[in-house]
Amino acid sequence: MIGSMVHQLIENATIDEIKAAGLESYYTDHKKGIYPMNASGVPFTAAYLESTSDPIANLSEDMAAEQKARATYENLIDLATDPEVIGPLLFLRQREVVHFNRFHELYDYYKKKGY
Numbered sequence: 474m475i476g477s478m479v480h481q482l483i484e485n486a487t488i489d490e491i492k493a494a495g496l497e498s499y500y501t502d503h504k505k506g507i508y509p510m511n512a513s514g515v516p517f518t519a520a521y522l523e524s525t526s527d528p529i530a531n532l533s534e535d536m537a538a539e540q541k542a543r544a545t546y547e548n549l550i551d552l553a554t555d556p557e558v559i560g561p562l563l564f565l566r567q568r569e570v571v572h573f574n575r576f577h578e579l580y581d582y583y584k585k586k587g588y
């Protein structure tokens with residue numbers, strides 16, 4: 474969804490608008506293509522995904538990831554001014570809350586089973 478939002482925001486942007494948004498470096502490397510990376514320009518990598526055979530360890534990491542995603546969406550909402558951007562960000566933020574709660578239920582389930 475974020476990639477689609479970025480695409481919709483920049484697909485018709487002029488060079489002057491791209492410069493005004495501070496996206497010259499991005500444009501130089503990717504033009505208007507979508508390139509998944511964090512706000513500091515570090516590309517997404519599957520190395521971020523950890524997995525062990527321990528459900529408590531895995532679920533703890535999953536819950537932390539959901540909270541980090543929620544916090545990132547809240548930071549983006551703080552920066553956004555376009556209601557058509559804020560609306561989807563609020564939806565995505567709420568999804569992270571739901572994901573966290575589902576993972577937490579599984580965490581509690583495994584804890585009760587003695588893991």
Ligand SMILES: [Fe+2]
Nearest residue numbers: 539568569572
């Ligand atoms: Fe999530």
